[in-house]
Amino acid sequence: MLGLGTITKKVFGTPNDRKVKAVRPLVAKINDLEPEFEALSDDEIKTRTEQMAMRAQKGESLDALLPEAFANVREAAKRALGLRAFDTQVMGGIFLHQGNIAEMKTGEGKTLVATFPAYLNALSGKGVHIVTVNDYLAKRDAEWMGKVYSALGLTTGVIYPQQPDDEKKAAYAADVTYATNNELGFDYLRDNMRASLAEMAQRGHNYAIVDEVDSILIDEARTPLIISGPSEDRSELYVTIDKLIPEITDEHFKLDEKTRVVTITDEGNDFIEKRLREMELLPEEQSLYDPESTTLVHHVTEALKAHKAFTKDKDYMVRDNQVVLVDEFTGRMMAGRRLSGGLHQAIEAKEGCAIQPENVTLASVTFQNYFRLYNKLAGMTGTAATEAEEFQEIYGLGVVEMPTNKPIARIDEHDAIYRTAKEKYDAITEEIKKANATGQPVLVGTTSIEKSEFLSSLLEKAGVPHNVLNARQHEREAEIVANAGTLGAVTIATNMAGRGTDIKLGGNIEMQIMAAVDADPDGDPEEIRARIEAEHAKAEAEVKDAGGLFVLATERHESRRIDNQLRGRSGRQGDPGRSSFFLSLEDDLMRIFGSERLDKMLSTLGMKEGEAIAHPWVNKSLEKAQAKVEGRNFDIRKQLLKFDDVMNDQRKAIFSQRMEIMEAEEVGEIAQDMRHQVIDDLVDQYIPPKSYADQWDTQGLYVAVMEKIGIDVPVIDWAEEEGVDDGDLRERLYDASDEFMAKKAVDFGPEQMRNIEKQVLLQTIDGKWRDHLLKLEHLRSVVGFRGYAQRDPLNEYKTESFQLFEGMLDSLRLDVTEKLSKVRPLSEEEQKQLLAQFMAQQQAAQQTEAPAPAPAEEPAxxxxxxxxxxxxxxxxxxxxxxxxxxxxxxxxxxxxxx
Incomplete structure (x- = not known):
């Protein structure tokens, strides 16, 4: 019998169906305009852009311009790329313009979809950012889709690491800018550390389209972006502590595998305390519970974490004597990324690598808070529906599942579960051999480099030729993925999320043509293209006859999205294909989430070695386990965001204050307000409110005013005058300090005084903010323990961080006032002395100069x-x-x- 929900859906359709149905008339309208735009010349297409941009900038809504704009893009793309967008792609563009996430299956052409809303929103003249997961995709997409924007009369820019400043500014000034999420976030932080507006690269946050939105806004949102600077060198301590770790046994600590949190037990505490005393790291009278021991405890727990929770060739790799992290979601190496809090140094000590100094945070932001800066946000991915709640709650983004251009013909088989990993891998090897014998291309998904290489060794023994795609082979990534759909190809891949290259049956025709042209530079490119196209059509037909791409997953990932991304590599654009997951009770997900019950059940059923269980119920229970992990990860990210929101309010206040200072022609008024506030604080300190004259500390006030404000005024005499109260003293101090600073401005000259005030303000703000971030980090690390005292750590953090922030603002005002009171122009005599010292240094340098070196040899x-x-x-x-x-x-x- 059908449930009530099922009947309702049959009658009214799902909410998603209704959204899709609602935009169909708009797609029809765009299609009706096609003949009109086909008749335009190339120059007329650009003229239409100019006309629409003028209309948008005069106030016409972008929604009103949408049909014409989309028709213009479709025509320009047809001419520039030879691609006519399907109706489903145009529909995807509409949902992106409306600020949604368009969930589009692999192979549906997301890269082209982004050009529609990007063009429409760029007409406002405020710029559009298209965000990709890696630098290769940013450059590729900018170059490829840049032809479309160029045909429309728009400019395209691309942001990449170590880009020269002038080139970066030009890229941000373009109508459409392609960049990775990391570069955008870091540029935002760098901009907020600049000394002048002219040095800033970004020009605001108007509209962003995030490709692989689930990977960027969810998977990578757990860790904040941090710009840091080096701190004191503690490498010896890391090496010394590392030697202690092999002596620590299982009863000395507890490890939570899910969260990677290490807790030292009472036995461990006694043992570590004893050994640290023997190593002369802990004084005899001091225990590990003392506040002075915090640093040592921190080092020991980080070293334990490095040894027990981080695995070589899975979480990180050692390359050129450096520890390089591996992205758990894409399997790629993350050069330049480092773990914080001393953990990276602990891993370097474990692996015997050179230990880089720890860093202190100069600026930081989470991806959640960076992307919430945009006036409008949109995203594209193959898999977002499972995280729809998070997208809505954190970013206010709706998820719309797009219909495919052609019906999906892929067969998704039930998971096959084996009792042991050995049985599972034997079955996988047999399945691959069977598919390979028929010529069916196989894509094998693994979860780590180690497992991909283990499977590779099994296939070598079985005599199956194959390619391996993991962080070690990332240079050949595009080539390996492009050939994964050829007849008889076997490709082992560590995580297929965000690979950005389609697996096409028969191989990637464009790459085959490029390779053939390179191999025969004297041949006719058109003839070569015709020959390769004919060969490709035959190869494609053979692969389809063999059953299309077979996706074989060797494990379930923590997240259903990652599994769906792998599965979605097969069956693109209505191609045949199949997918199957092979699991064992020894897999990480099964082991951590209660495989004991299932093991007992399988034993009761009397399963023989090599037998597998495959049933829809098993799939259901596995999906429930995955949903639990996803829920836990969402809670972690929500908690991270709640804490970061507290800091974000403070970050916005500081960054907007900096911006105000940089934009202002004259900052004397800001400096004056700060100076008057300092005077108020000093008066309140030495002349308490509602106190009698004999309780006033006028001597203390006189000294403080001399020291902090730089003025020598008769405060004591003023206070003894009849009828003078604290308000009169304030006014006299205001006037005296204003007069003192006005005279200083005359001595320096107004222009130079303005520059001095601006630089003192900015430098002091940056220094104070840096110290404040460090205090907040320390507060975060200890506030969690307040939960044991039945106090909410978040509320404690809010209260104490606000107090710290207020304290920072007080000391900021005092520092700025003190510094400005002490700057003075040099006298002529001092200038002469400085010049004489400089000349003497120059002469000394010339006398001791070594003979000119021989011309350098050409590098060999x-x-x-x-x-x-x-x-x-x-x-x-x-x-x-x-x-x-x-x-x-x-x-x-x-x-x-x-």
């Missing part, structure tokens, strides 16, 4: 250097000369590929 390549064999490169540091002999630093040459 390292002996035996082979560009394609990394083992011949030696072991150059990031800043050492590149072994290829180019003369460039390694990091700017072949090191970029590493």
């Amino acid at each position: 390549a390292l002996e035996g250097f082979d560009e394609n064999d990394r083992s011949t490169w030696g072991n150059p540091g990031r800043n050492a000369p590149c072994p290829c002999g180019s003369g460039k630093k390694f990091k700017h040459c072949h090191g970029e590929l590493v």
Whole structure:
């Protein structure tokens, strides 16, 4: 019998169906305009852009311009790329313009979809940001879709790491700017550390379209972006503590695998205390519970975490004597990213690598709070429905599932569960051999580098030729993915999320044509294209006959989205295909989430070795386990956001204050307000409100005014005058300090005084904010323990961080006032002395100068250097000369590929 909900859906359709149905008339309207725009010349298409931009900037709504704008884009893309957008793509563009997430299956052409709303919103003249998951995709998409924008008369920019400032500014000034989420976030933080408006790169946050929105706004939102600077070197302490870890046994600590939190037990506390005393790291009279021991306890727990919770070749890799993190979602190496709080240094000590100094935070922001800066936000992905609640709650984004251009023909099989990992891998090897024998291409999904290489060794033994795609092979990524759909191809991939390259049956035709043209530079490109297209059509038909792409997953991921992304690689644009998940009770997800019950059940059923259980109920219970993990991760991110929201309010206040100072021609008034506030605070301190004259500390006030404001005035005499109260004293001090600063402005000259005030204000704000961030970090680390005293850690954090912020503002006013009171122009005599010192230093330097060195030899390549064999490169540091002999630093040459 059908449930009430099912009957309602049959009659009225789902909410998603109704949303899709509502925009169909708009798509029809755009289609009706197609003949009109087909008749336009290339120049007329650009003229239409100019006309629509004028209309938008005069106040006409973008919704009113949408049909014409979308018709213009469709025509321009047809001419520039030879691609006519399907109705489903146009529909996706409408939902993106409305500020939604368009969930589109793999192969539905998301890259082209983004051009529609990007063009429409760029007409306002305020710029549009298109956000991608990596630099390769940002450059590729900007170059590819840049042809469409160029045909429409718009400019395109791309942001990438280590970009020269002038180039970066030009890219942000373009109508449409492609960038990664990391670069956008870091540029926002850098802009808020600049000394003048002219140095800032970004020009506001108008509209952003986030590609792979689930990866960026959910998976990567757990960790904030941090700009940091080096602190004191503690490398010896990390190495010493690391030697202690092998002696620590299982009863000395507890590890929560899910959260990677290490807790030292009472036995562990006694043992570690004893050993640290023997190592002369802990004084005899001091215990680990004392506040002075916080740093030591922190180092021990980080070292334990490094050894027990982080695994080499899964969580990180060692390359060129450096610990490089591996992205758990994409399997890519994250060069330059470091774990905070000393954990990265602990892993470096564990692996015997050079220990880089710890960093202190200069500025930080979470992706949640960065992307909430935009006036309008939209996103695209193949998988968002499972996280719809989070998108709505955190970002106010609705999720709309787009219909596919052609019906999905992929067969999704039930999960096969084996009792042991060995049985599972034996079955996987057999399944791959079976598919490979028929020529069916196989894409095998694994969850770590280690597992992908283990499976690769099994396939080698079985004599199955294959490719491996993980962080070690990331240079060949596009090529491996492009060939994964050819007849008989077997590809083992660590996580297929955000790969950005379609797996097309028969292989990627464009890449095949490019390779053929490169191989035969003298041949006719048109002939080569015709030949390759004919060969490709035959290959595609053969692969379809073999059953299309077979996606075989070796494990369930914590998140259903990651599994769906892998599954979605097969069956694009109505292609045939199938997907299957092979699991064992020893898998991480099964082990952590109660495989004991299932193991007992399978034993009761009397399952023999090598047998698998496959049933819809098992799928359901696994999805429930995944939903639990997703819920827990959502709670972690929500909690992170609640804490960051407290800091975000303070960050906005400080950043807007900086912006106000940079934009102001004259900041004397801000400095004056601060000075008067300091006078008020000093008067309140030495002349308490409602106190009698004999309780006044006028001597203390006189000294404080001299020291802090820089003025010598007869405060004591004023106070003894009849009828003078604290209000009169304030007014006299205001006037005296204003007169003192006005005279200083005359001595310096108004222009120079304005610059001095501006720089003192900005530098003091930056220094105070940096110290404040450090205090907030320490507060975050201790406030969690308040829960044991039945107090809400978040409320405690809000209260105490507000008190710290107020204290920071008080000390900011005092510092600025004190610094400005002490600056003075140099006298002629002092200027002469400085000049004489400088000349004497110059002469001394010339006398001791060594003979001119011989002309430098031309840089030569390292002996035996082979560009394609990394083992011949030696072991150059990031800043050492590149072994290829180019003369460039390694990091700017072949090191970029590493």
